[in-house]
Amino acid sequence: MLTAVAIAVAAALPHRAEAQARPADHVIVVSIDGLRPEFYLEHRWPAPMIQTMAVEGAHARKVRGVTPTVTYPSHTTIVTGALPARHGVTNNRPFEAGGESGLWFMESDSIRVPAIWDAVGAAGLTSGGVSWPVSAGSAIDFNVPEFWSVSGREGELTGIAANVAALRSRTTPRGLLAEIERESLGPFPDFYWGRNRSREDAVGAMVGHIIEKHRPNLLLVHLNQTDYHQHAEGREHSEVRLAVATVDRAIARMVEATRRAGIADRTAFIVTGDHGFVDVDTRVAPNVWLVEAGLHEDRPDRGEWRAAFHPAGGSAFLRLRDPDDFAAVAEVRRTLEALPPGIRALFRVVERDELDERGADLDSPLALAAVPGVNLIGDTSGEAVQPGSGGAHGYFPDLEEIHTGFVAWGAGVAAGRTVPLMGLVDIAPVIAALLDLDFEAPDGVLRPGILSAGDGR
Known part of the structure; x- marks a missing residue:
């Protein structure tokens, strides 16, 4: 009888040890x-x-x-x-x-x-x-x-x-x-x-x-x-x-x-x-600039587009219709650089190397990181810079x-x-x-x- 009990106890011990671990x-x-x-x-x-x-x-x-x-x-x-x-x-x-x-x-x-x-x-x-x-x-x-x-x-x-x-x-x-x-x-x-x-x-x-x-x-x-x-x-x-x-x-x-x-x-x-x-006071629609540059159409299906910003609130990530369209990326850069200094100060351009360091979207050749208070949106028409309110996130995590x-x-x-x-x-x-x-x-x-x-x- 004691042997049977000992065997039963021994059989139970590994399970108990596992539970206690x-x-x-x-x-x-x-x-x-x-x-x-x-x-x-x-x-x-x-x-x-x-x-x-x-x-x-x-x-x-x-x-x-x-x-x-x-x-x-x-x-x-x-x-x-x-x-x-x-x-x-x-x-x-x-x-x-x-x-x-x-x-x-x-x-x-x-x-x-x-x-x-x-x-x-x-x-x-x-x-x-x-x-x-x-x-x-x-x-x-x-x-x-x-x-x-x-x-x-x-x-x-x-x-x-x-x-x-x-x-x-x-x-x-x-x-x-x-x-x-x-x-x-x-x-x-x-x-x-x-x-x-x-x-x-x-x-x-x-x-x-x-x-x-x-x-x-x-x-x-x-x-x-x-x-x-x-x-x-x-x-x-x-x-x-x-x-x-x-x-x-x-x-x-x-x-x-x-x-x-x-x-x-x-x-x-x-x-x-x-x-x-982050509290918001300004909304910015960067795709409006791409429409003006002929890189995107103001249509729900994007039309004959070459580049588009995919917004995330405090940031936006550039996507290309053709991943090898380096000319489109260059045109996006020229478009952003041509903006008035006051508007250009609302965000910074983030290069692919930094996106890699942050473990961000692999399909974006560049991104925009908004300054606090600016919310990036996906609109393709209207004013590119508008008053904003409420709150937003999607900013870079710094x-x-x-x-x-x-x-x-x-x-x-x-x-x-x-x-x-x-x-x-x-x-x-x-x-x-x-x-x-x-x-x-x-x-x-x-x-x-x-x-x-x-x-x-």
């Missing part, structure tokens, strides 16, 4: 779109949950983003540890030679390198996602991706109904969204897309359901109302404060869900963002206001630690270390001091 059994990554470090560093912002996490756990005073500092490349960097030139998602929208159709980088097959969810699956663990960009069709087990109908029509459905139908078709497993509606959320809300703070309450309910019912080892969540309101009102408006309070409440709801699920003591939270924000943030809290995380500066590329290594995954972040490193010393990291 993992600093956290569950990691919940919450991306707050437009997160600025002051939201958790300064108590004037109504974010008690995130601020508590920052004090009790580890946080960065600032996080350097990627080029350009826009949502989809940034979120792809978070889950790959790779820069945009390597992972392939170089803007929110792919450049379309025949004119913009409304297409975004929503499908995960745009990602050219392994993502953290691939490593989770390879380790025999499970993953979940709610509104995570560029995750449709991915290997995430329980996934309600960020997705909508590009055409605005799904069969006989149009508008919001078409968006909901499109989202259902891309949710995995297929009945997950119906399950969430039936058991936790109620009918899917019309306000899920667009500027409405109640959207984050819906996301909180969806995430809570996945935590309590499915308990994935990795859960990726995207909250976006802070982005919408900073675009509309700028950095310091009261509506932004309300949006911050709303996302903080949603995160608190997720924490409560881990307690109800009985996994709170084995769960680590990572709260991060994709970019900061700018102080464009830095985002990072907070880690919970299982496996060091207490009361501050990292002065880290990169967005350095977040995937933290996730991998917490879950003890075999994952290589090609452009990121695990910053010392984030994980607790007892985990040997």
